[in-house]
Amino acid sequence: SQQGEEDPQALSIQEGENATMNCSYKTSINNLQWYRQNSGRGLVHLILIRSNEREKHSGRLRVTLDTSKKSSSLLITASRAADTASYFCATEPGGAQKLVFGQGTRLTINP
Amino acid sequence: DADVTQTPRNRITKTGKRIMLECSQTKGHDRMYWYRQDPGLGLRLIYYSFDVKDINKGEISDGYSVSRQAQAKFSLSLESAIPNQTALYFCATSDPGGLAGPSTDTQYFGPGTRLTVL
Numbered sequence: 001s002q003q004g005e006e007d008p009q010a011l012s013i014q015e016g017e018n019a020t021m022n023c024s025y026k027t028s029i030n031n032l033q034w035y036r037q038n039s040g041r042g043l044v045h046l047i048l049i050r051s052n053e054r055e056k057h058s059g060r061l062r063v064t065l066d067t068s069k070k071s072s073s074l075l076i077t078a079s080r081a082a083d084t085a086s087y088f089c090a091t092e093p094g095g096a097q098k099l100v101f102g103q104g105t106r107l108t109i110n111p
Numbered sequence: 112d113a114d115v116t117q118t119p120r121n122r123i124t125k126t127g128k129r130i131m132l133e134c135s136q137t138k139g140h141d142r143m144y145w146y147r148q149d150p151g152l153g154l155r156l157i158y159y160s161f162d163v164k165d166i167n168k169g170e171i172s173d174g175y176s177v178s179r180q181a182q183a184k185f186s187l188s189l190e191s192a193i194p195n196q197t198a199l200y201f202c203a204t205s206d207p208g209g210l211a212g213p214s215t216d217t218q219y220f221g222p223g224t225r226l227t228v229l
Binding site for chain 2: 040
């Protein structure tokens, strides 16, 4: 069964707008990661946030983590057409030493 | 990422055939993984290996087997392919981060193999 669930499943916005995706998970985690997948390609790691961190930034990406709510959000600011992709959260449940992926949010940026 | 390669990139086969998908990496990572992805879904773990002598079943190992021939090579076999094994297959590697810190298990993915079983 999937540990993480992304919301929304699909998101379509205009270029320049901000995109927010959410991830909820079920069990305690060591860290949570976000990956990006362009259509039919391999996943690419974007950012990792540890369980003792609340917010992390990387360029136009901002990730938050609320362990009390077992949820995380990924914000992409000033979106570009090239940001069109699917975005997956992945958690490392405590002690598991392997990742469990959500089903992803399909993001479309309209020019 | 050219550091993780998969062959073949595309394969069409028939029900009952034996298929091997190969993965090679030049990242020097000990940990390797095989996932499958079905349309509109996330990745599901098939098998993983933390070193050459270590093989572990993942979430959906039935109908699959693996071989870790060397640190750099991890092969996935479908002994008798069936149509519901039609999917996109990904290999990934990771580095546990060494002795200096906790495992981050950030994974590096190959380009994928698109397998169709008729």
